[in-house]
Amino acid sequence: MGRAAWLCLLGGCILPEEGALARFEFSEPHMGTRVRVVFYARDEDHAERGRKAAFAAIAAVDASMSDYKPDSEISLLGRHAGGPPREVSPALFEVLSASLAASELSGGAFDVTVAPLVRLWRRARKERKLPAPEEIAEAKSRTGWRRLELDPGRRTARLAGAGMGLDLGAIAKGYACDRAVAALAGEGIEAAMIDTGGGYAFGDAPPGRDGWRIQVADREDAVLVLRGCGVATSGDTEQFVEIGGVRYSHLVDPSTGLGLTNRAMVTVVAPDGLRADALSTAVSLLGPERGLEMLGRVEGTHAWFRWVEAGRLRSRETPGFSRLLSAP
Numbered sequence: 189m190g191r192a193a194w195l196c197l198l199g200g201c202i203l204p205e206e207g208a209l210a211r212f213e214f215s216e217p218h219m220g221t222r223v224r225v226v227f228y229a230r231d232e233d234h235a236e237r238g239r240k241a242a243f244a245a246i247a248a249v250d251a252s253m254s255d256y257k258p259d260s261e262i263s264l265l266g267r268h269a270g271g272p273p274r275e276v277s278p279a280l281f282e283v284l285s286a287s288l289a290a291s292e293l294s295g296g297a298f299d300v301t302v303a304p305l306v307r308l309w310r311r312a313r314k315e316r317k318l319p320a321p322e323e324i325a326e327a328k329s330r331t332g333w334r335r336l337e338l339d340p341g342r343r344t345a346r347l348a349g350a351g352m353g354l355d356l357g358a359i360a361k362g363y364a365c366d367r368a369v370a371a372l373a374g375e376g377i378e379a380a381m382i383d384t385g386g387g388y389a390f391g392d393a394p395p396g397r398d399g400w401r402i403q404v405a406d407r408e409d410a411v412l413v414l415r416g417c418g419v420a421t422s423g424d425t426e427q428f429v430e431i432g433g434v435r436y437s438h439l440v441d442p443s444t445g446l447g448l449t450n451r452a453m454v455t456v457v458a459p460d461g462l463r464a465d466a467l468s469t470a471v472s473l474l475g476p477e478r479g480l481e482m483l484g485r486v487e488g489t490h491a492w493f494r495w496v497e498a499g500r501l502r503s504r505e506t507p508g509f510s511r512l513l514s515a516p
Contacts, residue, residue, distance in 0.1 A: 209379070209395050214239045219250045219361055219384065227372055227380035228395055234377070241371040242382065249364035252280050253356045255303060262354040266303065270350035273339060281343050283356060283363050284336065286462055290359070291333040294470040294482060299333040299442040303353030309440055309447055318431050324445035331442060358439075362418055362465025365389030369461075382461070387420040387468075389461035401514060404455050404492060411514045417488075418461030422468035423453035439472055448472065451496035454479070457512060459488045467491075476504045 209228035212235040216223055225242045229235040252261045261280050268274055290298040304327035308319040335348040347354070365382040369391045372380045380391040381400045393399045393415040404410035405421045412419065422439065436447030454471045458464035467489060471479030476493045483489045483506055490512060492505040
């Protein structure tokens with residue numbers, strides 16, 4: 189992804205004239221990636237408070253929603269799958285509710301109960317060997333978004349079948365970005381950008397500018413100018429495995445149990461990072477025609493889709509996507 193010109197690096201900055209805002213940038217490892225936080229603050233003390241607040245918000249989401257952490261909330265839900273409902277935190281309930289909404293909207297293409305299948309494909313990428321058909325069938329039998337039961341009154345969640353599990357990798361990073369933007373606003377820092385590599389969330393624009401400038405992945409002619417929204421890119425550029433001459437994405441289709449093979453790359457702009465994250469995955473799984481039609485039913489969303497068909501590179505975008513690009 190493109191990077192704006194730096195005025196500061198990891199806490200060091202060029203201080204402006206008195207009364208103006210300075211640009212600060214920080215980076216820390218979180219959620220299996222390197223998270224970059226960029227914002228404008230009054231001074232170094234103000235920036236340090238913002239830094240702590242932003243990364244604490246991201247770390248809290250990771251602690252609750254990572255399936256790699258055995259003591260996370262979703263790991264505990266998985267261990268109690270098939271049992272009674274369990275009370276969950278407001279943050280996790282919000283993400284699970286949004287997940288079910290995305291599943292309903294996408295006809296089940298987006299499904300956070302694919303954890304059994306994801307575990308199979310993690311092993312496949314490591315061993316460079318396809319899961320056996322019977323393994324895929326067995327894992328599929330332990331999935332199904334309608335089997336994730338939520339009770340808003342009691343704020344509980346339940347996985348209805350034994351052996352089920354949750355994978356929030358397609359939504360939690362976007363939510364963490366949103367929470368970091370909100371944490372910065374709580375410190376009086378409104379002009380901010382959170383970058384997880386494949387996804388962003390934005391507060392207000394930098395001082396004197398229309399928005400934050402972001403290069404669209406694999407499209408040199410496209411620079412987005414954004415503020416007060418989220419953007420996510422989904423595809424197999426970095427996470428894939430080639431087996432038997434076929435390239436399988438890390439994105440697993442819940443309907444087939446297989447990794448995608450269409451070499452898709454999707455960039456989605458949405459009102460917040462959570463929705464951008466979830467919808468970029470859903471569009472990738474649905475394909476250009478059904479995926480972009482789905483986005484047409486979601487206000488405030490725009491997308492660019494690139495894929496390989498019959499050996500040829502093709503692309504499509506929603507009507508409003510070009511309006512977000514910077515002038516040549």
